[in-house]
Amino acid sequence: MKTQHGESVLSRAARILEAFSQDTPALTVSEIARRTGLHVATASRLVAELVAQGFLSRDDDRRVRIGVRLWELATRASPTLSLRDAAMPFMEGVHDVVGHHVQLGVLHGDEVLFLERLSAPGAVINYSRIAGRLPLHASSSGLVFLAHGPAELRQRVLAGPRTAYTPDTPATPERLRAVLAEVRKQGYAYCPGYVHEEALGLAAPIRDADGTVAAALAVIVPNTPHAHTLVPVVRTAARGISRALAARDARDRRA
Structure with a gap:
């Protein structure tokens, strides 16, 4: 009408x-x-x-x-239900280890949309929240999508504008290209002080059955050298979620 x-x-x-x-x-x-x-x-x-x-x-x-x-x-019709269901057991395990924030994000337009987050009392500051968004260039989850996404997406983000939340935010094209190259090389995004000086984001890709990056698993923890010890925890959990998604997809195809 x-x-x-x-x-x-x-x-x-x-x-x-x-x-x-x-x-x-x-x-x-x-x-x-x-x-x-x-x-x-x-x-x-x-x-x-x-x-x-x-x-x-x-x-x-x-x-x-x-x-x-x-x-x-x-919630009933959400296409992300299977992703959240597959991710939650692994997120809970990671949260037991990190004790701060664990979050699940997907690419939506030129931003990260966060589907789920586990936190704890007294956890480090975190600007992301469920159903909230962050720009791709500044967040660990966003850098995962930028590094592994289509060239057109990178070109749009590199063309700007990009907000520098702190002096460490990769807001210039040169710095952002270098960070993305490092993410592709090491297989995860490690972002000390990119959004807030006191917080560090660490994210790893979650892949679907075809190998495409479907989501990102991230932790937000204090910006200290100890955060490096969490890299294998996050990467292992992300691979576990990827396997769970592939298994669900295989079952759906047989059904």
Whole structure:
């Protein structure tokens, strides 16, 4: 169904859902209208319909947030379910060793999208979170995807712009090319202080049955020399997840 302005109702509803973020999980109707560019009356009507369907919910103070039904449907149909199911036992094992953050990321556009994360009280600072994103050039998971991804992806990222979060972030084309060459050579990304001076990211590729890099397993730990001892832990777990994915794929093909 098209509105009189040519935009479908579904498109407007999608704009409303996209107005929410992890930093702003609850919004008033007026805030939704401002963020979407919709008239307040239009936003109010669509919000009411989305609430009635369970896709949005209202707090006691009338602020609006994403509804449980939307999460339920997204989780039920997610193409990443098999990846998360295969990865979780290995992530738990790695977490027992590192005691800080262990996360699973996939490539989405020109960013890393994090599907899962295990943390602990008092763990080192970490800017990533479940359903959050980070740029490819600065994160250990992102560098894995850049190093093993298509040339067009590297060209786009190298063309910039790239944010330098710290003095150690590989933000120049020359530095980034050197880092990517090292990732391909050693088989993992080792990123001391790339996003925060106190944190170090370490990531290894997870491959599907065809050998394509499908995801990245990463740990975020304190930026100390001890982090080097975790390289075999992360690489072994990533290979284990890759084998589990291949086994699942083989079973699916036989079914």
